[in-house]
Amino acid sequence: MRQAYQEQLSTIGDDLVAMTRLVGSAMNRATQALLDADLQLAESVIRADEDIDALNAEVEERCFEITALQAPVASDLRVVFGSLRIAGSLERMGDLADHVAKQARMRYPRTAVPAELRGTFAEMGGLAEAIVSKTGGVIATKEVSMAADIARHDEDMDRLHRELFGIVLSPTWAHGIEAAIDVTLLSRYYERYADHAVSVTRRVVTMVTGEPYVAVTLEG
Amino acid sequence: MRQAYQEQLSTIGDDLVAMTRLVGSAMNRATQALLDADLQLAESVIRADEDIDALNAEVEERCFEITALQAPVASDLRVVFGSLRIAGSLERMGDLADHVAKQARMRYPRTAVPAELRGTFAEMGGLAEAIVSKTGGVIATKEVSMAADIARHDEDMDRLHRELFGIVLSPTWAHGIEAAIDVTLLSRYYERYADHAVSVTRRVVTMVTGEPYVAVTLEG
Numbered sequence: 001m002r003q004a005y006q007e008q009l010s011t012i013g014d015d016l017v018a019m020t021r022l023v024g025s026a027m028n029r030a031t032q033a034l035l036d037a038d039l040q041l042a043e044s045v046i047r048a049d050e051d052i053d054a055l056n057a058e059v060e061e062r063c064f065e066i067t068a069l070q071a072p073v074a075s076d077l078r079v080v081f082g083s084l085r086i087a088g089s090l091e092r093m094g095d096l097a098d099h100v101a102k103q104a105r106m107r108y109p110r111t112a113v114p115a116e117l118r119g120t121f122a123e124m125g126g127l128a129e130a131i132v133s134k135t136g137g138v139i140a141t142k143e144v145s146m147a148a149d150i151a152r153h154d155e156d157m158d159r160l161h162r163e164l165f166g167i168v169l170s171p172t173w174a175h176g177i178e179a180a181i182d183v184t185l186l187s188r189y190y191e192r193y194a195d196h197a198v199s200v201t202r203r204v205v206t207m208v209t210g211e212p213y214v215a216v217t218l219e220g
Numbered sequence: 221m222r223q224a225y226q227e228q229l230s231t232i233g234d235d236l237v238a239m240t241r242l243v244g245s246a247m248n249r250a251t252q253a254l255l256d257a258d259l260q261l262a263e264s265v266i267r268a269d270e271d272i273d274a275l276n277a278e279v280e281e282r283c284f285e286i287t288a289l290q291a292p293v294a295s296d297l298r299v300v301f302g303s304l305r306i307a308g309s310l311e312r313m314g315d316l317a318d319h320v321a322k323q324a325r326m327r328y329p330r331t332a333v334p335a336e337l338r339g340t341f342a343e344m345g346g347l348a349e350a351i352v353s354k355t356g357g358v359i360a361t362k363e364v365s366m367a368a369d370i371a372r373h374d375e376d377m378d379r380l381h382r383e384l385f386g387i388v389l390s391p392t393w394a395h396g397i398e399a400a401i402d403v404t405l406l407s408r409y410y411e412r413y414a415d416h417a418v419s420v421t422r423r424v425v426t427m428v429t430g431e432p433y434v435a436v437t438l439e440g
Contacts, residue, residue, distance in 0.1 A: 057433075063301070067301075068294045068297050071291045074288050077284065077287060081280070081283070081284055081287075084305075085304075168397060173397065177397055178389055180397045180400065180401060181400060181401060181404050184404070184405070
């Protein structure tokens with residue numbers, strides 16, 4: 001019984017790490033679909049969002065079952081409650097990858113991003129990849145020292161987001177209103193993806209250290 | 221002991237209803253601040269977001285305590301888990317009201333919304349008010365029949381959101397890129413506010429009927 005219980009707890013952790021892989025892969029492929037106007041790739045991301053939602057529901061159910069059947073002690077219960085919140089944030093990260101893919105699909109066969117901004121979006125995609133991979137590492141290892149790296153990547157993401165705002169609002173912007181809105185929305189998706197990852201790592205820190213959770217102000 | 225337990229459970233429900241009032245008031249006042257370019261009102265909304273976050277944290281803690289100390293039976297535990305998710309959604313609705321208020325503050329002393337779109341945003345504000353008030357009613361009474369009303373309001377909100385998109389992208393748009401982006405973002409805030417309310421009512425339906433929760437695809 002006791003061993004089954006520890007196994008159940010660690011399965012929840014494994015599921016969360018699996019979710020970081022799925023939402024990481026989704027955002028990577030969404031970025032590629034966006035930059036290459038690759039319709040098939042965009043559609044594969046949109047379809048795969050169901051798997052992420054299903055895994056989130058599975059984590060919820062596992063958390064419920066372990067609590068109902070095993071009555072975890074307080075420290076384990078903190079882990080269960082934190083895991084629920086983490087799964088919710090990861091599911092939202094999957095939604096944001098889905099939004100990027102849908103934007104790519106909507107503009108196909110054109111690209112939603114003007115040529116001179118491809119580099120910036122590629123950079124945002126790279127940051128998203130680094131952030132989610134480290135987030136998975138924090139969940140798997142409870143090495144909360146990685147949280148500082150993630151926060152730094154998040155600051156870089158915020159900087160790129162502000163830069164893009166400046167570019168679409170500058171008098172030299174030559175791509176019209178639709179492209180300005182596309183760039184603004186896309187940029188927000190990346191920025192919020194990073195915010196959710198920061199929120200996940202704070203939850204892990206809370207679980208590990210017992211310190212209170214500090215809410216991330218999500219910008220959208 | 222048993223009575224204290226029932227009281228604790230019902231306190232969680234009361235807190236959730238209180239949260240709907242706070243996020244309803246926040247969105248109302250944010251809409252007013254937006255339409256009137258009222259800086260003081262905008263700042264009061266932004267300050268009050270802390271109270272919403274604090275109430276969310278309180279609900280989380282109450283849910284944790286009741287689970288740790290009382291080991292609720294499965295049906296009550298469903299309510300506790302559902303309440304956690306509901307509090308999270310309501311907290312996000314508070315953030316969205318905060319975003320509207322921040323947009324109003326950013327453009328002060330101008331208004332972020334061109335004169336001819338004031339009516340549409342007033343209508344969105346009215347829908348947000350109706351939705352959140354009925355959401356509070358659903359939580360308080362468990363009368364899930366109101367969910368249909370909320371879904372209908374949400375459809376109206378989606379329609380206004382699409383209309384606004386059409387307007388800023390039309391060749392006759394005369395307010396430039398910044399106003400187009402403002403309108404797009406503001407419109408999304410209202411639309412997502414409504415989506416979160418739908419998500420809350422689905423959670424309540426799940427708690428009441430025991431049917432599985434159907435995720436709302438949040439558009440941002």
